[in-house]
Amino acid sequence: MKRLKFRQYIRTCILLFALSTVLWNCQKEDEHVHDADQEVAVNKNSTLTKVSFDDVLNRNSISSKEFGIKSKNEALSKKTSDTRSLQLVSNMGVQKHYKDYNIYVFLMERTDTRDNYSYNLVVEEFQGTIKKFIYKYPLDRSEDIEFTELGNHVPGNSDKSISGKPPVQVYVDTPLGGGCTKRYVYNVTPCPCVQHIDPNVCTCFVRPNWVYSGGPYISCPANYDYLLLNNPAPNPDLDLDTSVSTSDEFGCIRNSEGYTECPAPEENPNAQTEPGNPLPVIENPNVIAEALDLTNEQRLWLDQLENMNKKWEIGEFLLDYKYTVQYDNAQILARIAIGDWMIDPNYKIDLNESFLSPYKIDLSLITPTPWSPDADKTKIVCIYNKITKSPKFKSLFLDTFGDSENLNVRFRLVDNLASGANAETEANLQRHPVTQEVIGYTGLISINRANLVGRSAYSIARTIIHESLHAYLTVKQYKCGGTSLDILNDTEFGELINLYHSTACALQGDHEFMYDFLVPTISEILKEIRDDFVPANHQVSAESYTHFIDETNPSGSTVAWNWNDFYKYFSQMGLHKSDAFQFEVFPETSPKYQNFLKYNTVGNNDFSKDCN
Amino acid sequence: MKYVIICLVFFSVNLHLHSQNIEETHRNNEVLFLLHSGKNGNYHSKWISKRSKGMRATIRYNYYVVNKNDTLSNDVRITLRYSHYDDFDSQNSDRPVPYFKVNKSFLKRNKDIIITLDTMEKMGYSKTKELMQEAKTIYLIDATENTKKEITIKQVRYSFLSIE
Known part of the structure; x- marks a missing residue:
């Protein structure tokens, strides 16, 4: 009997283990199946791939002659004065596949003359039949798009054109x-x-x-x-x-x-025209290269770029501003974007959004839109708006960049920065073509999305203040104007900061200057905005901490939270690579460094992460 | 007898699968287990500060990772910070950071996946830093808190001074 019971027990044991093992494995497989389904669901609508013109001909079993393409010699011999002559820019084009449709687009250019149009050969393939169109896009948007359907690929009939297609x-x-x-x-x-x-x-x-x-x-x-x-x-x-x-x-x-x-909108200013009137453009990559005065390396990258969406985006963006006073700035941003894409092809930047803002301090790249909601962007804009309440920040940053035509700052949010920094500020200087004197400045402040996780809103605010001061210091360094600092006149300011840059280690010039002159300024701004970022109960919690080292008597009892010490050490975050900081605060075991860490731990982690 | 053997085989298969699962998680950098001596030494240190009464002390566990193949850099320190609460919101609603005791056999069973100073030195500073940055959750075992039967596992956060 005992033996029977033991056997039953063993059987149950085996059954349970086997069951748990099978269930565990099945669960893992299900997850994979689910992932695969999702991928199909995302990609099932359409695909965009690179294609050669020869592939299109082979796929439809037609020769280039039957298609209507003439050889160079034929084209030259049959050319008449009243016909325009177009040639394919490249054998490579783009294929869009959607359900039963294949659409191929190839860039074309006129060989006889240059005009203010961009041309595309568009081939539509549907259920074994193909249609061919020439799309003509006016670059200045003064006319509608004109498209001509080319005749069937019957020999001798290939030049017959049928214009238009009802919208x-x-x-x-x-x-x-x-x-x-x-x-x-x-x-x-x-x-x-x-x-x-x-x-x-x-x-x-x-x-x-x-x-x-x-x-x-x-x-x-x-x-x-x-x-x-x-x-x-x-x-x-x-x-x-x-x-x-x-x-x-x-x-x-x-x-x-x-x-x-009702009357048409032109006659009726109160009526809304919605949606807008977007005009499609495909910009020839060579035109982009010339417009941006790209280096050979950049031109090569652009020529080899497989992602036509990016080419199109750059071309359309430049065209948007081609005939405006902002074209210089648009070129700068396009060059920056190309540089970024060369380093990281997946780098996300929306060129069009960046120029929609009318402000000299451009927040469009960090502003969420209804079709691109983004919690991080919402938070950054909220934080920025709260910082602007600080009178000190307003006097230094807003008054410097907000009122000047030549001084611009643009904020953007990037997925990651190669340096791992919380944020970086890139300076683009505009120089006078003859004297080479600096006459304008465009700063690009990149905020690292990867480093936003787990940080308090107050800490992100400090980063934005820090980067804004980088932009401000560059303006002062090149004596481009901007608000003066109380403690220095503009000439002294410019000379002093140049001196700091000439003697400091790479990238630390601004930080050395900030440590010596701007810590009180940053502290003052942090003090002015504290209540907007730190809820009252968090302030009480911080004030209950008593683990700070008494710097006048390090071996004595620890001391309580001190807001002035907090502002000082919180302002110094980001300056810790400077010689001044290393000399004053290091080594790691020093009371100052320990307090620096303790105050920053609270400032970065403990305060509210939300911005409301 | 043969049932006992079959039972043991299933048991060991199950354990093996479980172990594989943890290894997989480690490879994906989702969860890391670290062992710290809990003492101050040449290449490791522990800084304790008692923030206020009624809260466990905040501890910074430092590893100084030196590898001859690493590119020269001033940064060699990897810091993991334990704090009773993640932030003031957690403190006010009394949601402490995970802190629990398990049987000491955990150390033996998971010795292959527990990261020590030796492991870090083999990987080098850069790879260790990358691993810490990409991990979703990091648990640390402080050797000085081990008892005969139990060890304490606490959740820590990778702490670094980011440049700006």
Whole structure:
């Protein structure tokens, strides 16, 4: 009996272990399957790949002659004065695959002359048939896009062209409440890739073209007095069955179908035109290289760049500002972006967003948008806005950069920095072409997203103050203006900081100067903004700490929290590589260094991580 | 008898799988287990500060990682900080940092994955730093807190002075 019981016990034991092992393994496999499904779901809509023109011909079993491409000699012999001559810039193009569609786009250029257009050969492949188009994009946006469908690939008939393709009519409806709807009508030329019409979701390199056609038309349920929308007083002259003029301030009329028609936006400044009128452009990489005066290395990188979206982004961005006074700054940002992408192809920067801000202190790169919500960006902007409440920060930073045409600062958030720093400030100087004198400055403050994790908002604020002072010091170093410091006149300031830079170790010039002259300034700013970042109960908790070393009597009892010491040591974070800090505060076992660590541990980690 | 053998085989297979799982986690840098002597020495140190009454002391565990293959650098120190609470919010709502005792056999069973000063020296400063930065959770065992039967495992945070 005992033996039977033992056997049963052993069996149960084996069953349980086997079951646990099987379940454990099954669970792991399920996770992998789930991941794979997700990947398919993300990528199933469309793919973008590089393709050669020869591949397109081979895939459709047609020769280049049948396609309509002439050899160079043929083109020269048949050329007439009234025909434009286009050639492919490269054998390589881009393929967009979507459901049953394949769209190929190749860059083209005119060989006979240079004009203010960009040309693309667009080949649409659908269920064994192909259509060929030449898209012509006016670079100055003064005209609509013109596209010509090329004839079938029948020998002898390849030059026959059919112009135009009816755009799609798109209604944009906005609910107004009470069952009423406001409608705008647009004629939209879809992008050639996958016939997208929505510019905000189109990931295609050629964007759809929206042209205003009519609206706003306001429609309401039959029993609703539509005039209440704009005019609370009922209109006795209103005849709902026919089109009549009304006393509506927008000059709208209601037609027999129940729609209210209003004048076009050009005639009606109060009406909104939504969405905008984006114009697609593909910029030839050579044009980008020339526009940016790139180095050979940068040109090579651009030529070999497989990601056409990036090329398109740079080209479109430059074009946006080509005829504006901001073109110089746009070129600087594009050059910076290319430099960053060369180092890290996955580096994220949205060129278009960066220039939307009208401010000299540009926060557009760290400002979240409805289509790109970002908790880190929201937090950074919140922190920045709170810092600007400090009168001291305002006088040094905002007054220096906010009022000057030549001094600019742009903030951005990057996924990581190679140096591992919390943030970096890059200086771009603008020099007079003849005298080489510095006449302008654009600072780019990069905040490291990887180092935001677990840090208090107050600590991030200190980093922003620190980087802003780097920008300020460069302006003073080159005597470009800016607010003066109380303790130094501008000439002394410029000379002194140059002296610091000439004698300090690499990258430490500003830090040496900050340690000697600006710790009180940073402390003052930190003091002014403390209550916006540190909740009252956190202040009480900090004040209850009693583990700080008495620097006048290190072997005696420890002492309580002291806010002035906190501001001093918290301001010194980031300066710890400077000789001044190493000389004054080191070695590691010194009371000063221990207090530096203790105060910074609280400042960086313990205070609130939220910014509200 | 054969049932006993089968049972033991299943048991050891299960243990092996469990061990593989931890190794996998280590490789992915998600969870690290560190062993510190808990004493001050040439290449390791421990700084204790008692912040206030009723809270366990804040301890900074330092390793000074020197490897002849590392590029010359002033930085050799790897610091892990233990604090009773993560921040004031955790303190006010009394959510302490994980701190627990386990059987001493944990050390033997996991000796392959527990990182010591020797392990760090073999990896070098740069790789050790990378490992610490990428880890999601780091647990530390302070050898001076071990008893005959139990060891204390506490969650620590990698602490570094970032440049700006």
